[in-house]
Amino acid sequence: MNINNETCVQRVIIQFYHQNFPKLKNKENKLITEVTLGKDIGPEDIRLWKNYLTERLERIAQMMEVLLEAHEDWAITGRKGFVQMETQSFEVNKVINVLSSHGFHKDEYIIKLEYTRKWGVL
């Protein structure tokens, strides 16, 4: 589509959760088994949690690097339980393709889209 004929702006929001994964449609994330801390915990639970976080955060860092290499314009924020990357200048299909081509599965991140009308549109 000719960019002059587009009537909306697409904002792609990618969320990389490391804690408190939101409920997913398929009920369990096939690739990630989240380790959380409950009430009765011992030193071994902390080590398991540490290992999980280390692996997961490394994986998130790798995904971020891939995206930053593919495109410059990102707004990145650290939020409670996840890291969020947003862009208005890189289409969602390209984002998914870049991550897939580097071996990252859709289960490892959550994508949201936010459209806004272009200037002046009714």
Place this chain on the structure above:
Amino acid sequence: MSTNMKTQTRPSGGLGDLFKKEDYWAVWLGLGIVVVALLLWTSGNTFIKSIAVNFPGNWTDFSKIAAFLSANLMNLFLLWLVFTVIFTVAIKTLGHKVGEFILGFTIIFIASIVIYILGASKFSNHYNLEAPLWALVIGMIIANLFKLPEWFNTSLRTEFYVKTGIVLLGATLPFTMIVQAGPAAFLQATVIAVSTYLTIYFVGTRVLKLDHRFAATLAAGGSICGVSASIAIGSAVKSEKQHVSVAISLVVVWAIVMVIGLPFVIKAFGIPDGPGGAWIGTSEFADAAGMAAAAAISEQAIRTFTLMKVVGRDMWIGIWCFIMALISVTKWEKDESGAKPQAGEIWYRFPKFVIGFFIASILLTIIVATSNPHAAASVTADVINPIKVLRSWAFIFTFLCIGLTTRFRDLTSVGWKPFAAFTAGVCVNVPLGFIFSTIILGGFWQLVK
């Protein structure tokens, strides 16, 4: 925590949204004007009254208008100054270029004066050429015959002006009227919106084999509240960008057809103003275009239009989005692992300017109801009536911007299938809107004055 990288995309969410979205700014500016008008009234200051310049209607002799203009030159300048200052604060915070806006808005303001005068003439009155129609036609001729400079676009903020105008409109509508008309508006809007939505969706998916998400985005635009609904549902169900663009283009095309067609039919068939406004509120696709159509009829039509469109349709968009997002994740994304939508989606998608509209109405209703008759009359004369005039100015800016931004060559080439699906919805929406507004609830809408 946020990175300091060079970036054009700004992070979303948080309290910053209160100043990063036009929707909120319409609330701040609209309510700000109402509060300032009340404070000035309490101190006996008549500033708001003096800048609320309202050209005399039905003029035939231009020398009278020229005399009125020269007598009100300073007031018009102050009106321009007030609008320029408050809009510029918002535009600057929203990240646009201030210089471009001020220059562009000044041109819009001057053009609005010309349109206001033209629309107030006896000639216009005789041929039903109200100011909104002048604004639309003049704007469309200019936009489609000439290439407007890029910098001018900064000032063409149709949605911003109309939402600010709607918040101001809230101050002129008694809250009791909103409460009384709310259930009827909701009932009428819901029956028609659901019928239209299902028509577009099923024609789109079953007959024309369009993608589910695309059909849902088209259906939202044709049934709920136009472009706002298309972008909200398109976001919620993760539609393709092209599909959202096509839906918006179809909404714009049909909105322009309706903005000229509906007032013409209403006047030609002598449909009373109240039901006429309700019909526009049900069957027009965009707030700004609908306001232009209603304003071309009368003040009563503006009221019934607003009750129907804002209270009956716009404010329910969040619930529609939540339901559609749920269907999208559970039914259409069978091979994907999408996160289930949260109830917070309803609030997130709620059009915030509606809150400003309600607050303005409640505030003025309480003040008038708790004042003695003399003070209540003074509030009406010195606060509500001037706000009504300022609202009319905001709407003239809106109508002119609709015309100036309707560039047919820039609309997406939509293809016959989406057009056919959307048109099927129009064929349900318009007749149903007519039946409900003039026959089933016609008596009710006639009483809303």
